[in-house]
Amino acid sequence: MTDKINELLRRVEEFKPKAAAEIEEFRIKILGKKGELNALMEEFKTVAPELKRELGQQINRLKNEASARINALREEWQNAAADTASSDDDLTRPGTSEHLGSRHPISLVRNQIVEVFSRLGYTVAEGPEIEDDWHVFSALNFPPEHPARDMQDTFFIEKDPDILLRTHTSSIQVRTMERQKPPIRVICPGRVFRNEAISYRAHCIFHQIEGLYIDEGVSFADMKQSLLYFAKEIFGEQTAIRMRPSYFPFTEPSAEVDVSCNLCGGKGCPVCKGTGWLEIMGCGMVDPNVLKANDIDPEKYSGFAFGMGIERIAMLKYGVKDLRLYFENDVRFLHQFDEAL
Ligand code: DAH
Numbered sequence: 001m002t003d004k005i006n007e008l009l010r011r012v013e014e015f016k017p018k019a020a021a022e023i024e025e026f027r028i029k030i031l032g033k034k035g036e037l038n039a040l041m042e043e044f045k046t047v048a049p050e051l052k053r054e055l056g057q058q059i060n061r062l063k064n065e066a067s068a069r070i071n072a073l074r075e076e077w078q079n080a081a082a083d084t085a086s087s088d089d090d091l092t093r094p095g096t097s098e099h100l101g102s103r104h105p106i107s108l109v110r111n112q113i114v115e116v117f118s119r120l121g122y123t124v125a126e127g128p129e130i131e132d133d134w135h136v137f138s139a140l141n142f143p144p145e146h147p148a149r150d151m152q153d154t155f156f157i158e159k160d161p162d163i164l165l166r167t168h169t170s171s172i173q174v175r176t177m178e179r180q181k182p183p184i185r186v187i188c189p190g191r192v193f194r195n196e197a198i199s200y201r202a203h204c205i206f207h208q209i210e211g212l213y214i215d216e217g218v219s220f221a222d223m224k225q226s227l228l229y230f231a232k233e234i235f236g237e238q239t240a241i242r243m244r245p246s247y248f249p250f251t252e253p254s255a256e257v258d259v260s261c262n263l264c265g266g267k268g269c270p271v272c273k274g275t276g277w278l279e280i281m282g283c284g285m286v287d288p289n290v291l292k293a294n295d296i297d298p299e300k301y302s303g304f305a306f307g308m309g310i311e312r313i314a315m316l317k318y319g320v321k322d323l324r325l326y327f328e329n330d331v332r333f334l335h336q337f338d339e340a341l
Helices: 002-014 020-031 036-045 049-089 105-119 171-179 220-235 288-293 310-318 331-337
Strands: 130-132 160-165 184-193 205-215 241-248 251-260 277-286 302-309
Touching: 002 036, 002 049, 020 036, 020 049, 036 049, 105 184, 105 205, 105 220, 105 310, 105 331, 171 184, 171 205, 171 288, 205 220, 205 310, 220 241, 220 251, 220 277, 220 302, 220 310, 241 277, 251 302, 277 288, 277 310, 302 310
Parallel strands: none
Antiparallel strands: 130 160, 184 205, 205 302, 241 251, 251 277, 277 302
């Protein structure tokens, strides 16, 4: 019997589980109700009384050793399991970042322009993209034979020459004057459509922002100051503006506004084509015919208006040379604006 006890002791000592489940199997086999230890106990009952003391101690030792070994193994395997599990829960590990979407550069620039003018008291006005001749042309003093009405520029809908996609956001001027009496101070962002071949500098869809200010005693000097403030806010404090005489049916006098080229500081470079100036918008004093067409008394009120392409401003601001990039929405292009503005 001593041999059996020693043999079992050796097996307990040498037991090396390959998986946690093997420990429990081993425990049942040795210490369980029908296990080998209990079998020894049964046998123990039959041994001669003079051997009982000695063998009893041996069996007790075996029982204690087996329990201790199994407990130690259990603990070892639990710790190992906890170690691997905790690698997932390590709160100090750097997180995996989800890439959030970013605002489109056109939206960024539009929001910034709107914000600058809202500081000057302008509110945002919007209008429909599908318009009629009156709001896009007639109420804005376009003579019937004006080339902008030509089929080449304008998308007409269902061959009806009265229904068209607006070619400029100046139509929102008209809609605002219909709704509101002076003083009027609105900034009107929106999408516009022209029947143009798509190239690096032109697209059939683009975005404009229109401004309109009508009140008593509004002067050309007011317009100049407002647009200078705008240019400095968008392109930097050192920016200068100049105005060149121009023509628009809805303004008189009319002007094109240029900003000094920030890239060369006005000395002349390829971007400004050696002139030191970059064209950014059209503007002018609202033509009295436009005021009259919209039931506003030109004897009492005067005003100025301006309009610019958002893509153009964004191209100058970010040095983007191809307008098409704004429409293709290649994420590699868009991600460059993640932190912008
Ligand atoms: N509507 C003009 C265009 O699309 C831009 C413009 C010029 C708007 C002068 C104005 C303005 O309000 O006064 O080219």
